[in-house]
Amino acid sequence: MSALNHPTYVLTLSCPDRLGLVHAVSGFLLEHGGNIEEAAQYNDPDTGLFFMRVQFSCAKHSHEALRTQLGTFATPFAMQWSLHATAQPMRTVLLVSKEGHCLNDLLFRWKSGLLPLDIRAIVSNHREFYQLAASYNVPFHHIPVTAATKAQAEAKQLEIIQAEGAELVVLARYMQILSDDLCRKLAGRAINIHHSFLPSFKGAKPYYQAHDRGVKLIGATAHYVTADLDEGPIIEQDVARADHSKTVEDLTAMGRDTESQVLARAVKWHSEHRVLLNGHKTVIFK
Template identity: 80%
Template sequence: MTNAYILTLSCPDRRGLVHAVSGFLLDHDSNIEEAGQFNDPATGLFFMRVRFANAGPAAQLREDLEAFALPFEMHWRLHAAEEKIKTVIMVSRQGHCLNDLLFRWKEGLLPIDIRAIVSNHRDFYQLAASYNIPFHHIPVTAATKAQAEAKQFEIIEAEGAELVVLARYMQVLSNDLCSKLSGRAINIHHSFLPSFKGAKPYYQAHDRGVKLIGATAHYVTADLDEGPIIEQDVARAYHTDTVDDLTARGQDTESQVLARAVKWHSEHRVLMNGHKTVIFR
C-alpha cells in the first residue's frame, strides 16, 4: 500500500538540487507525481514542492530526509497528502467570508478540517450549528483582551489547529498571539494592500474615486496588515458606484481571495521567502 506525501523545502541555491532531491526519492522507491521549483536570485534561495508516492514507513523516510537535508542546509517539511489541516475560523459580525468557507468545505472544495468557530459576537452561532461546528463566543474589550486571547489560544491548541483563518475578525491581535500563530494564521483585508489600510477602506476608496478595488489575503504578523501576501485580486469600480456598491462587490472579491489562500496553504503550496511568499500552483 502506497502513501502520498508532499515535501516542501528551501535552502541556499546551488547546482544539482533538483537532481539530488529526485535521486533521494528514487533511492527510496518513490514515484514523483507533481513537482515545482524556484530559485530566487535576489535572496539566493531555492524552493521546491514535490508530491510523491511511497510505500515505505513514514518514520524511516523522515529520518533519512533529516540526514539528506543537513549538508544542503535545507528547511523542509513532509506532509501526508491526504491529511486535512485542522482549522479554527475567527469572525466578528460580517459573515460573507465565513459562509463562503463553510460552503466550500462542506462541498469538499477545501482540504481542511474545521474544528471550531470563534467570535467576539453571537451573530453566527446558528450558522455554525447548521454545519455541526462548535461555536465559541468570546467577547473582547480593551480591559479583557489578554484574557480573551488566552481563551482563544486555548481553543486553538485544544483543537490541534494547524491553521487559523481570520474571516473578517475585526480585532487586532496582540504581538504575543501573533507570535504564537506565526506562519499559521491567514487574514483577509478588505483592501488591495498596501493601499487604504484601516477599518473603512471602501469609504477611503470611494472618496478617492478609485477605478479598482481589491482584497488581500496575507499571513498575520505583529506589523498590522504588513504580513507576507498570499493572494490578491481586484474588481472594477465606476464613478456611479456608491459606497454600498463598492462594499458588495468588494465582499465577493474578499471571499474568493481568502478561499484561494486557504486552499493553497492547506495544499502546502505556500513557502515563506522572507517577507514574501513563493506559491506553487
C-alpha cells in the same frame, strides 16, 4: 492516495541555491521508493534561495521513517523542510466577527469537498453565527473582547487553537487586532483577509477611503498575520472594476465577493502546502 493506492506526501523545502538540488531531491526520493507525481521549483536571484514542492507516493517507508531519513538528507544542504501526508486534511480554526460572507463561503467550500480542511472550531467575539456553525456541526465559541479583557480573551482563543491541534487559523473578517504575542505564536499559520488591495487603504473602513479617492479598482488581499498590522507576506490578491457611479454600499457589496474568493484561494493553496515563505514575500506553487 495515488493511483496505486500508496500513501501520498507533499515535501516542501527551501535552502541556499546550489547546483544539483533537483537531482539530489529526486535521487533521494527514488532511493527511498518515492514516485514523483508533481514537482515545481524556483530560484530567487535576489535572496539566493532555492524553493521546491514535490508531491510523491511512497509505500516503502512510513511517514515517520521518511521524516527521519529526510532530516539526515537535508542537513548538508541547510534545508528548511516539511513533510505532509495528503490524506490528512489540515486542522483549522476560523475566527469571525459580525460579517459572515467569508465564513459562510469557507464552510460551504469545505463541506463541498473543495478545501482539504478539517474545521475544528469557530471562534467569534459576537454571537451572530452560532446557528451557522451548528448547521455545519462545528463547535462555536463566543469569546467577547474588550480593551480590558483582550489578554484573557486571547488566552482563551489560543487554548482552543492548541486544544484542537490547529495547523491553520483563518481570520475570516475577524475585526480585532491580534496582540504581538499572539501573532508570534501563530506565525506562518494564520491567514487574514483584508478588504483592500494592500498596501493601499490600510486599517479601518478601506471602502470609505477608496470611495473618497474615486478609485477605479477595488480589491482584497489575503496575507499571513504578523505583528505589523496589514504588513504580512501576501498570498493572494484580486480586484473588481469600479466607476464614479458606485456608492460606498456598491463598493462594499462588490468587495465582499472579491474577499470571499481571494480568501478561499489563499486557504486552498496553504492547505495544499503550496505556499512557501520567502522573507516578507511568498513563493506559491499553483
